[in-house]
Amino acid sequence: MRDIVDISIVGAGPAGATAALVVGQTECRSLLIDEQRQAGGQVWRAKDRSILSAPATPESRSGDNLRERLAASGVSQMTDTRVWQIERQGEHWVIHTLRNGTAGRLYSRAVILATGAREEAQPVRGWTTPGVIGLAGATALFKQSIRLPGRASVVAGTGPLVFFVASEIRRLGGTVAAVVTPNTRADWLARLPSMMARPDLLWRGGRWVADLMLASVPIYWGHAVKSVSGDDRVIGVTLCRLATDGTPLPGDIGIAADSVCLGGGLAPSIEAAQLAGVAVRYRPDLGGWVSEAESDGSTAREGLFLAGDSCGIRGAVAAELHGQIVARTALRHIGQASASDPALERAYRRASRFGEAMTALSVLRADPIGLATPDTVVCRCESLTRRAIEDEIESGAVSSNAVKSGQRAGMGPCGGKYCQSSVARLIALQENRALSEIAPPTPRPPIRPVPVSALAGDFDYGDLPMPKPAPL
Amino acid sequence: MSENHDIAIIGGGIMGCAAALRLASGGMAPIVLDRGDLGQGASGVNAGTLSLQIKRVRLMPYALKGHEEWARMGDAVGFRRTGGYTLAFTEREAELLTERQTLKAEAGAPIEFVTNNQVLSAEPNLTRRVLAASYCHEDGYANSSLTGQYYRGRLREASVPYRERCAVTSITRDTQGFVLHTGGPPIKARRILLAAGAWLKPVAAMLGVDLPVNARINTVSVTERMPPLFATVIGHATGLLTMKQKGNGTILIGGGWQGRGTPQEGRGEVIADSLIPNLSLAQFALPKLGQARVLRSWTGFEANVPDFYPLAGELPGVPDAFVLGCVRGGYTIGPYIGRLMGDFILGHSPEMPLFNPGRDFEKDAT
Numbered sequence: 001m002r003d004i005v006d007i008s009i010v011g012a013g014p015a016g017a018t019a020a021l022v023v024g025q026t027e028c029r030s031l032l033i034d035e036q037r038q039a040g041g042q043v044w045r046a047k048d049r050s051i052l053s054a055p056a057t058p059e060s061r062s063g064d065n066l067r068e069r070l071a072a073s074g075v076s077q078m079t080d081t082r083v084w085q086i087e088r089q090g091e092h093w094v095i096h097t098l099r100n101g102t103a104g105r106l107y108s109r110a111v112i113l114a115t116g117a118r119e120e121a122q123p124v125r126g127w128t129t130p131g132v133i134g135l136a137g138a139t140a141l142f143k144q145s146i147r148l149p150g151r152a153s154v155v156a157g158t159g160p161l162v163f164f165v166a167s168e169i170r171r172l173g174g175t176v177a178a179v180v181t182p183n184t185r186a187d188w189l190a191r192l193p194s195m196m197a198r199p200d201l202l203w204r205g206g207r208w209v210a211d212l213m214l215a216s217v218p219i220y221w222g223h224a225v226k227s228v229s230g231d232d233r234v235i236g237v238t239l240c241r242l243a244t245d246g247t248p249l250p251g252d253i254g255i256a257a258d259s260v261c262l263g264g265g266l267a268p269s270i271e272a273a274q275l276a277g278v279a280v281r282y283r284p285d286l287g288g289w290v291s292e293a294e295s296d297g298s299t300a301r302e303g304l305f306l307a308g309d310s311c312g313i314r315g316a317v318a319a320e321l322h323g324q325i326v327a328r329t330a331l332r333h334i335g336q337a338s339a340s341d342p343a344l345e346r347a348y349r350r351a352s353r354f355g356e357a358m359t360a361l362s363v364l365r366a367d368p369i370g371l372a373t374p375d376t377v378v379c380r381c382e383s384l385t386r387r388a389i390e391d392e393i394e395s396g397a398v399s400s401n402a403v404k405s406g407q408r409a410g411m412g413p414c415g416g417k418y419c420q421s422s423v424a425r426l427i428a429l430q431e432n433r434a435l436s437e438i439a440p441p442t443p444r445p446p447i448r449p450v451p452v453s454a455l456a457g458d459f460d461y462g463d464l465p466m467p468k469p470a471p472l
Numbered sequence: 473m474s475e476n477h478d479i480a481i482i483g484g485g486i487m488g489c490a491a492a493l494r495l496a497s498g499g500m501a502p503i504v505l506d507r508g509d510l511g512q513g514a515s516g517v518n519a520g521t522l523s524l525q526i527k528r529v530r531l532m533p534y535a536l537k538g539h540e541e542w543a544r545m546g547d548a549v550g551f552r553r554t555g556g557y558t559l560a561f562t563e564r565e566a567e568l569l570t571e572r573q574t575l576k577a578e579a580g581a582p583i584e585f586v587t588n589n590q591v592l593s594a595e596p597n598l599t600r601r602v603l604a605a606s607y608c609h610e611d612g613y614a615n616s617s618l619t620g621q622y623y624r625g626r627l628r629e630a631s632v633p634y635r636e637r638c639a640v641t642s643i644t645r646d647t648q649g650f651v652l653h654t655g656g657p658p659i660k661a662r663r664i665l666l667a668a669g670a671w672l673k674p675v676a677a678m679l680g681v682d683l684p685v686n687a688r689i690n691t692v693s694v695t696e697r698m699p700p701l702f703a704t705v706i707g708h709a710t711g712l713l714t715m716k717q718k719g720n721g722t723i724l725i726g727g728g729w730q731g732r733g734t735p736q737e738g739r740g741e742v743i744a745d746s747l748i749p750n751l752s753l754a755q756f757a758l759p760k761l762g763q764a765r766v767l768r769s770w771t772g773f774e775a776n777v778p779d780f781y782p783l784a785g786e787l788p789g790v791p792d793a794f795v796l797g798c799v800r801g802g803y804t805i806g807p808y809i810g811r812l813m814g815d816f817i818l819g820h821s822p823e824m825p826l827f828n829p830g831r832d833f834e835k836d837a838t
């Protein structure tokens with residue numbers, strides 16, 4: 001008989017790791033899988049070995065604490081392991097993995113998907129110039145290798161992440177040439193009541209802003225990066241002020257910089273759940289297209305549960321609490337008594353309120369395509385400009401799938417993660433339809449590219465299970 | 473308000489679109505309706521192989537004509553005539569190859585048998601373990617992703633209206649013909665052509681006709697861009713592999729390995745137990761393929777009836793209703809058989825015989 005795990009957890013960020021800790025307290029067999037080398041996810045990413053002596057931060061401390069608790073719990077971990085497909089076979093879920101160039105499969109009675117979020121691109125002229133990185137991507141640089149994006153960086157984006165990144169750059173000895181955020185001070189004030197749900201987090205965010213102001217870092221509220229200049233490397237950016245609806249206003253501001261952290265907001269990673277058969281719906285307030293799941297993590301697919309940012313961007317604190325709630329749901333599913341915990345649920349609701357307010361800030365005034373000129377590259381993998389995509393829509397390709405088929409937008413290595421929101425926006429604009437009607441392209445496995453040799457492995461030709469040939 | 477058309481075509485795949493174009497050029501006013509987008513069913517996700525070596529013997533004359541149509545469509549559909557090799561690796565496969573390709577050559581396909589050395593000098597990256605092989609210079613491929621784009625353009629040019637996201641949910645009759653219900657205003661037409669691919673059965677059932685349509689769920693995969701590794705279309709004696717490297721360097725791998733799902737559920741799933749042997753076979757044929765990463769695998773629904781010959785003609789028992797589908801190798805043959813179907817509906821006698829949808833499917837139709 002093959003080995004069957006009771007509960008497998010994909011993603012060892014705050015959501016997945018805390019879920020594993022809850023499951024680890026029971027008798028059932030669990031397994032925590034992540035493609036990174038260590039648990040921690042995006043927010044609590046572990047440092048590379050070379051920089052272990054670097055000073056601790058709240059993130060690194062929480063991460064270390066989590067990793068210690070995981071080690072002490074005896075939860076089985078499979079790190080450096082990518083999940084490339086999930087399928088239902090009879091009573092079980094089969095999780096297909098890729099590790100050290102070898103494909104493997106795991107059978108599990110229940111699966112918790114806690115695959116987190118991905119960062120959206122913000123296509124503006126010059127965004128593909130070397131020296132431009134994602135805003136969330138920048139945090140990975142700091143945490144993993146304490147590298148700075150450059151000597152003088154413009155940090156641009158919505159929500160709290162822009163201030164976190166700017167203050168980290170300063171803490172690590174870099175210069176922030178400017179902070180640029182489409183949000184206004186009034187946007188933040190309007191969110192204050194919800195943020196009071198977590199005064200501790202509010203306080204921390206306030207400190208980042210205070211630090212930047214004390215250091216006289218210019219903060220451009222209600223502005224966005226309109227273009228990046230430089231041929232083979234960044235030499236500066238041009239900003240513009242935004243109207244309330246996000247459209248650019250005249251009056252450009254130029255700023256010299258050698259690097260740009262450019263955020264397009266976070267969107268839930270829905271692909272794994274989609275491949276497992278979970279439907280999606282459009283919830284801009286939660287980051288865009290999200291998987292349909294109940295707040296306790298259950299989905300329409302039996303034995304499949306979702307936790308953390310992958311079912312709506314609510315941030316790390318909420319993710320950590322959600323993981324614990326969803327673990328209980330999964331335990332009940334496999335027949336383990338596990339009472340729900342009202343205090344936990346209350347804490348989760350508070351953290352969600354804070355997190356959702358942050359996501360709302362990120363969505364506000366953000367137009368994924370509003371600043372792209374006709375010549376701006378929208379699909380990076382296939383070098384497709386806004387104009388090329390608009391022409392395709394004009395010729396009648398009025399769905400994400402149709403634009404993908406006609407122009408290859410989404411057929412490159414990123415699988416459409418960077419361009420699909422922009423393409424949907426362009427269709428909506430041109431066709432005068434709501435974004436909620438423009439579904440993302442049909443998901444295709446593998447979730448991550450897989451070498452053919454890893455799948456084929458060593459085999460004898462005679463052992464291939466060849467079906468009957470086609471009729472003559 | 474409802475509209476009146478000479479003919480409503482249910483299904484905007486290659487069959488429905490090709491027939492619509494012929495009907496329009498013959499003077500009728502058709503409308504094409506699709507539940508999704510044009511060319512996003514089988515016609516938009518198939519492997520795009522245009523190979524006479526994998527066509528059924530009796531369909532060879534249609535496939536030869538199909539190749540002429542593809543050559544005419546040319547760059548707009550990514551057509552390339554590259555030639556193709558079919559390989560056998562075991563004695564058993566070699567026998568199968570000889571038997572099958574001989575019959576196909578007799579049916580008119582320019583297929584020749586070639587030696588292992590000829591194969592390797594043309595395609596040095598193929599495995600040395602070829603036992604027998606055949607070659608057809610007519611073979612090649614087109615880019616099925618472009619089906620929707622191409623036919624949308626052609627229909628617009630011909631002023632043929634089409635509706636996307638317009639599923640036909642029931643069909644009634646009035647004195648002048650058919651009334652198609654779609655959720656929007658009903659669409660009226662004197663005639664109808666059912667070209668709903670793997671969904672023909674439920675659509676025919678709307679008219680009370682039971683068509684014995686089944687669906688296979690074929691798997692296709694594509695790799696990232698690779699340096700040039702081979703130039704022709706590669707097939708396997710059993711038909712269980714088709715492989716081509718596109719101009720942009722990506723390699724497309726098919727062969728009809730079965731995924732999971734039904735057209736009714738609308739969702740097809742790639743299953744590893746099919747994908748892995750499909751890719752293994754491909755890597756066996758082309759060892760360097762092992763280095764390529766697979767970027768995407770997908771499935772599509774291919775319709776058939778028990779004798780695996782087309783449905784092309786009048787819908788039994790329903791005057792003015794026609795059906796076209798279930799053509800094996802239907803991407804290759806579609807543009808041609810769609811034209812024949814158009815001729816038939818226009819009242820002209822088609823250049824080649826059609827396939828009576830009212831026949832006895834249990835009898836061998838050959």
Ligand SMILES: Cc1cc2nc3c(=O)[nH]c(=O)nc-3n(C[C@H](O)[C@@H](O)[C@H](O)COP(=O)(O)OP(=O)(O)OC[C@H]3O[C@@H](n4cnc5c(N)ncnc54)[C@H](O)[C@@H]3O)c2cc1C
Pocket residue numbers: 010011012013014015016033034035036040041042043044081082083084114115116117118119136137139140266269272307308309310314315316317319447448
């Ligand atoms: C690049 C990036 C940086 C971020 N930085 C911060 C930050 O500094 N501060 C902050 O408050 N928020 C940050 N966020 C937001 C983040 O989403 C947090 O809210 C939080 O990390 C969410 O926790 P989670 O457990 O839901 O997901 P995550 O922490 O994202 O964890 C998901 C985990 O799943 C793994 N995974 C995903 N898919 C697969 C797969 N197919 N196979 C195997 N493993 C897989 C990932 O490797 C990851 O470890 C960042 C987001 C991103 C995308």
Ligand SMILES: Cc1cc2nc3c(=O)[nH]c(=O)nc-3n(C[C@H](O)[C@H](O)[C@H](O)COP(=O)(O)OP(=O)(O)OC[C@H]3O[C@@H](n4cnc5c(N)ncnc54)[C@H](O)[C@@H]3O)c2cc1C
Pocket residue numbers: 482483484485486487488505506507508509510511512513514515516517518519520521522638639640641667668669670671675689690691692714726771772773774775796797798799800801802803804805806
């Ligand atoms: C994966 C795969 C690989 C293949 N490889 C090859 C190959 O390499 N070479 C080759 O020659 N052939 C190949 N084929 C076969 C070929 O693709 C098909 O024979 C051909 O595309 C069928 O065309 P069709 O128009 O009949 O069906 P489809 O293209 O499926 O079109 C049917 C259309 O009807 C629409 N429809 C259904 N129900 C309704 C309704 N109620 N109302 C409105 N619209 C409706 C659907 O949305 C769909 O667009 C392959 C098939 C598959 C699935």
